[in-house]
Amino acid sequence: VYIVTGGEDGSVRQWYVNKDGDKRKPILDWSSSHDVLNVSNASFAGAKDLIPLDIKLLKQREASL
Known part of the structure; x- marks a missing residue:
């Protein structure tokens, strides 16, 4: 599963949510310039x-x- 977030500074980030059993761990996959x-x-x-x-x-x- 991928999630995209946006910050107040105009940045955009794409997260990959890794599922391991019942646990989920978000991993930063990509980020725009800051x-x-x-x-x-x-x-x-x-x-x-x-x-x-x-x-x-x-x-x-x-x-x-």
Whole structure:
């Protein structure tokens, strides 16, 4: 089963819903381009091997490190 979703940012995503017995797991199959990075209030605590540029960008976008 495939599901298509749209975001407020205009992005479109196609998900494949994998069925394993009684469990269903959505897997991102395809996504359109994104014009913005939205990580506000996202936590990257414990993330490893982030390069300094990524850290700067995440902090700039109000992510928690």
